[in-house]
Amino acid sequence: MKGPKVTVVRHPMVLEQLTLARNKTTNQIAFRKAIFRLGRLMAHEFLRTLETQEFPVETPFGKTTGYKVKGNDKIEIILILRASIPFVDGMYKELPMARTGIISAWRGKAPAFQIEINYSKIPDIHPDDIVIIADPMLATGHTLLKVARKTLERGKPKRLVFFSVISTKKGIRHVGKEFPEAEFYTCAIDPKVDEHGYIVPGLGDAGDRAFGSPH
Numbered sequence: 001m002k003g004p005k006v007t008v009v010r011h012p013m014v015l016e017q018l019t020l021a022r023n024k025t026t027n028q029i030a031f032r033k034a035i036f037r038l039g040r041l042m043a044h045e046f047l048r049t050l051e052t053q054e055f056p057v058e059t060p061f062g063k064t065t066g067y068k069v070k071g072n073d074k075i076e077i078i079l080i081l082r083a084s085i086p087f088v089d090g091m092y093k094e095l096p097m098a099r100t101g102i103i104s105a106w107r108g109k110a111p112a113f114q115i116e117i118n119y120s121k122i123p124d125i126h127p128d129d130i131v132i133i134a135d136p137m138l139a140t141g142h143t144l145l146k147v148a149r150k151t152l153e154r155g156k157p158k159r160l161v162f163f164s165v166i167s168t169k170k171g172i173r174h175v176g177k178e179f180p181e182a183e184f185y186t187c188a189i190d191p192k193v194d195e196h197g198y199i200v201p202g203l204g205d206a207g208d209r210a211f212g213s214p215h
C-alpha cells in the first residue's frame with residue numbers, strides 16, 4: 001500500500017538547529033530561536049514546490065526574465081497553541097502573505113489522549129488554497145487529526161500539508177490514514193512515543209521548553 005508523502009528536510013542548518021532544540025541544556029530563549037529558524041528553513045524548503053511565473057523585467061542595463069512565485073498568496077497556516085507560536089513566526093519570514101488560523105488544542109492524559117479544542121478562529125479555506133498545519137511534535141497524531149478535522153470544516157484546500165519538527169512513523173500513519181492526500185514535512189522521524197505521549201528521544205515538551213512549565 002502506498003504511504004503518505006513525507007519530506008524529511010536534512011539541510012545542514014536544519015540539522016544544527018534541530019540539535020540545539022534537542023539539547024536539554026539549551027535555554028528557553030535559544031530553544032525558541034531554534035524552533036523559529038526551523039520554521040523558516042522548512043518553509044523555505046516547501047517553497048521549492050511552488051511554480052514560478054515568468055515576466056519581462058528591465059534592469060538599469062537591459063531586459064531579462066523576471067519571476068514571481070505563484071500561489072504564495074493562497075497559503076493558510078494553522079497555528080496550534082502554544083508550541084506552534086515560534087515555529088509559525090519563523091514560517092512567516094518565508095510566507096509573509098499567509099493567512100493564519102488559530103486553534104487551541106489540549107491533549108489529555110494517556111492512554112486516551114482525549115483532545116479538547118476550546119478555541120478556534122480559522123479564515124475561510126478556498127479550493128485553490130494550500131493549508132499548512134504547524135505542530136512541532138507529531139507524536140501519536142491525536143492532536144493533529146482533531147485539528148485537521150476542525151480546519152477542514154472551513155473548506156477543502158488544493159493541498160493539505162503538515163509541518164512538524166519531529167515526527168514518528170506511528171503519528172504519520174495515524175494522520176495519513178484519514179488524510180491520504182496530505183503531505184508531511186518534518187526534520188526528523190524518531191523511533192518511539194513513551195507512555196505519556198512524548199517522543200523519544202525527541203526534544204521534551206515543546207511548549208514548556210519555549211514558554212516555561214506550568215507545573
Ligand code: URA
Nearest residue numbers: 137139198199205206
Ligand atoms: N508534544 C511535545 O511537546 N513533545 C512531545 O514529545 C510530544 C508531544
